[in-house]
Amino acid sequence: MEQGLTHFDSQGNAVMVDVSAKDVSVRMAQAKGQITVRRETLAAIQQGTARKGDVLAVARIAGIMAAKKTAELIPLCHPLVFDSCTIDFVLPEPKEPANPCPIEAVCTVRLSGKTGAEIEAMTGVSVALLTIYDMCKAMDRGMVIGAIRLWEKSGGKSGHFLRNEPLG
Amino acid sequence: MEQGLTHFDSQGNAVMVDVSAKDVSVRMAQAKGQITVRRETLAAIQQGTARKGDVLAVARIAGIMAAKKTAELIPLCHPLVFDSCTIDFVLPEPKEPANPCPIEAVCTVRLSGKTGAEIEAMTGVSVALLTIYDMCKAMDRGMVIGAIRLWEKSGGKSGHFLRNEPLG
Amino acid sequence: MEQGLTHFDSQGNAVMVDVSAKDVSVRMAQAKGQITVRRETLAAIQQGTARKGDVLAVARIAGIMAAKKTAELIPLCHPLVFDSCTIDFVLPEPKEPANPCPIEAVCTVRLSGKTGAEIEAMTGVSVALLTIYDMCKAMDRGMVIGAIRLWEKSGGKSGHFLRNEPLG
């Protein structure tokens, strides 16, 4: 892994890293995160799932659209053309005793290019979770978004990375 | 506090909540969040602070610009006109033993309008932290963004809210 | 109703119409449109409605988000702040013999301002229908989007308008 901060030139000026010399390669990145909600909120979300309006469906769309906009949000990020982007949610088990409890979001991005898709996947997760917050805030203002992290990546010079986290 | 999900009509279709009948009032919202970084990363960020290029300066700008774009990112969010937006960072104390350690971001938004600025403040924090991630990821891929939460709000029908968290 | 084209000055140069002298008033606009699809496509959309992924849910979100972006798409349109925006769909009756058959989209926008919301409502309908096209095009390339028209408006100097169309 490289040392030091890459987005600055020798005078310390912020730059978009020059990737001219990099090879185009197939790349994948997956990020995860979660939002912690009260059980009443989870119930409201789950009831909505059975109906036309659906918090998770709206959040999924917002996350995918935000992943596409990453270069517009993150100043020194390179514009990219994606091959695919998906967002999945994992709801707590019914027997899960914790209150509040976590809803997990997972964003997976695939592309063929000179840079990785890590920040795109992180952005997709973040905006999906912000959308859940927006749609539920009137009944659960204290929700907390967290654990947004890179889970896995492949392709590019630094090759394969899978986060080393104990299960559970 | 209201019960139920507000962004759906009686058929369960997602809607932008109708705020026609609400009064214009002065509103403030403050959100906080953090990114957990290795000590080497914190040192690199702090060294950059003394020079022209500055991770936190770039992250601050990205967060303020993203707060302005919130209605473009969050599907059912109302477009708003702001009076002000600030982003501050709190770095760990030098004697802080933890490794990794947290850098905190705080976003405060003020406006005069029919809806609150909670999601704008949450978005500003989220994108500021995503920008720190982007600028440091080559040396610290495992950084985790978390604890993104509403800290305080005032104005509007639900009045004043200050999060009840133990100090520390 | 005024005569002539309003978006040009006396030299024929395109301008954003000066609304400084207009009063702020409560305004509503509703637009309708439809997309004509083969019966197999309608069936696929209706089956999806019962599942988590839902063509109409995605189209609804896209339409609402596009209505918010109208001033960014339509060159001489004024930026506006909305009070509300909804999109509804009307599916053909089960006994409807026509093949292809029409799915109708209706967008309603409310705001308080110096200009009406007609073009915002038209844009919301258009992008909702384009999204249905995008999501079904692999199985029904020949779908036609049409009948996009202003249905009703109120507020502002020209007052109330309701389209005069025979039922059916």
Place this chain on the structure above:
Amino acid sequence: MEQGLTHFDSQGNAVMVDVSAKDVSVRMAQAKGQITVRRETLAAIQQGTARKGDVLAVARIAGIMAAKKTAELIPLCHPLVFDSCTIDFVLPEPKEPANPCPIEAVCTVRLSGKTGAEIEAMTGVSVALLTIYDMCKAMDRGMVIGAIRLWEKSGGKSGHFLRNEPLG
């Protein structure tokens, strides 16, 4: 032609279709549509054509700019890089008796990529027509936008398609 809806995975969750395995090929798509206007409106548009300000010139620019933004408007659409985009208008013949009468818009997009440009061409036509509506609405509120359809496409796995419509 493929069966079923492509933008959903096996659980019915909306996804951006994975095009990693597709070949890059040269692609073209052309879409058409029309707006039906009163004869007085057509005359005003044609008079403007001879002067600096020009409804069709503004509409053309809006349509081209919107085609470029398609991935930002249509949730599950892939970002693309274009080779070209043109928008043409066809006005009714002088002897055309119908009132109202149709102005036709045609958008042609060419690119080299893994996905087609059909939705980009449809979007270009739609926003060009919405712009004509916006610029003429003060004198012809009842204009109807319609017949927005894919006219021709080439390239990609499904090869060449030309709409089969009787002339006239």
Place this chain on the structure above:
Amino acid sequence: MEQGLTHFDSQGNAVMVDVSAKDVSVRMAQAKGQITVRRETLAAIQQGTARKGDVLAVARIAGIMAAKKTAELIPLCHPLVFDSCTIDFVLPEPKEPANPCPIEAVCTVRLSGKTGAEIEAMTGVSVALLTIYDMCKAMDRGMVIGAIRLWEKSGGKSGHFLRNEPLG
């Protein structure tokens, strides 16, 4: 006139200036700028004026659309809602001997709000001139954009300002 830089707080952190305490007032700002072109380029632009395609018409639209996007481009600028925006061009006199010669752009913005429209007018001029550059660069790569300056403003605490420039 105020002293010092207003976009920084006491710690030197960049902030969006807090305008909560300011009064809403009617505001106008006009900015001017120019692009210096070879006489052959001016002739090509003027010939186009007589035809459907028109460099200045495209540049005018681009400038108006960019003025609307100012808050998206200029980091610490407040989002605003306009009442009007116009862009005019002044071509050199036929007898003007200079080669290259200047085409002037003038952008005038009116709004009612808590902040002025100076940067919106400057942005409209800048993008209009950049568009002329883009459309003519294949035949006149050496064009220079300059003299972009605030010409006049009114409203707000600092009242009326008219640039003091000798005629000619």
Place this chain on the structure above:
Amino acid sequence: MEQGLTHFDSQGNAVMVDVSAKDVSVRMAQAKGQITVRRETLAAIQQGTARKGDVLAVARIAGIMAAKKTAELIPLCHPLVFDSCTIDFVLPEPKEPANPCPIEAVCTVRLSGKTGAEIEAMTGVSVALLTIYDMCKAMDRGMVIGAIRLWEKSGGKSGHFLRNEPLG
């Protein structure tokens, strides 16, 4: 160098130039420009350089982000994917007697594609200078942005170009 305006077809309609037949090649473009400020303003900017908040740092970020948005601002410009983008500033020498005095901005863009990056570099310079204007306007309303010009380009059919300007 080619003759005539390239962005119009034979009927004079504005078009996005068809680059299908062009080769992908490595391209670079560098543009320069300046803003003329009073000496007090330069001093305020230089004092800020030593602190966390920094006019030039904000302007640099705004310029890079705007260069990425060029296809969204300039109507007939092709969307591009960059390899790199940098913005540098040159401050007047301490002994420079002129008042007002010029701050220079330089934007360099590299990409691999079918079209050059000239307008992207020009746009980066323009928005960086507009940002300096925005951040200093309260104390120096009369600042002038100028001398925005292409300095150098390479790659593509027209090959290498370096502006021929006398030193000083």
